[in-house]
Amino acid sequence: MDAAITQTDLLLYYYDECSADRKAMIDSQLPANPEWQSYLNSLSDLFHDLDFVAIPNPTTVNIVLEESISFSSPVGSE
Amino acid sequence: MDAPMITDGVLIQRYVAGNQAAFETLLKRHRARIFTSIYVLVNDRYLAEDIFQEVFIKVIQSVNAGKYSHEDKFLPWAMRIARNLSIDHIRQRKRMPMITDSEGGDIFDNIGLFEKSPEQLRIEKDKNAQLRAMIWKLPEEQREVLVLRHYADLSFKEIAVLTESNLNTCIGRMHYAVLNLRKMMQKNTVVVK
Secondary structure (H helix, E strand, O other), X not given: OOOOOXXXXXXXXXXXOOOHHHHHHHHHHHXXXXXXXXXXXXXXXXXXHHOOOEOOXXXXXXXXXXXXXXXXXXXXXX | OOOOOOOHHHHHHHHHOOOHHHHHHHHHHHHHHHHHHHHHHXXXXXXXXXXXXXXXXXXXXXXXXXXXXXXOXXXXXXXXXXXXXXXXXXXXXXXXXXXXXXXXXXXXXXXXXXXXXHHHHHHHHHHHHHHHHHHHHXXXXXXXXXXXXXXXXXXXXXXXXXXXXXXXXXXXXXXXXXXXXXXXXXXXXXXXX
């Protein structure tokens, strides 16, 4: 790993949360740095594996919607 | 291509002004991220349904009481409620007998769900259950950051504010969560692809 760039930097880079100068530094050095590429690929694989989405049961959603109607009291915009 | 998205803040204003459809849009926009996060945090489908309801009832009450002041920061605000309620339930559960998870209750909304065969769906369901179990084995602080970053899609800065932690601490926890999950995956050889 490069002395100036840590795995934490790469983690932030992966999530597009690193500073502009860090991002520019990683962008420019990445093609010549297989170790970084490998780390980023491993992050990508891991997060891809973790990608699943669960949705609440329609009954749960309906209960919430009914609740929202019962609470809502039109006040009109000012 | 896409119509400009109405912001969360505007949807809340409209709901408070009596537009019920605005609330429905808000709920549908965030339900998957919030529900998945709760589900992964508590690892129990039925409990996740209950907490999800509680979260939105608190949202409804606060918004109608004029207590919402976060403009377009709806998701971090709702996730704070979800996170706190999940932690409360986890602590209660530790003091009580374990609630058994349902076998057939998982409805995973994957892209192409309807194109998958029952066998593919079963494999996917098993894999998801394994992954949730692994996430559940992470230390609480690591699990929390992973869920908030990956499933709730909050930024590390937002997570730091929400968990009242230092930004670097949050990033460090995520880093260790990644390392630990990778180790667990290698050990358990989860079928991931």
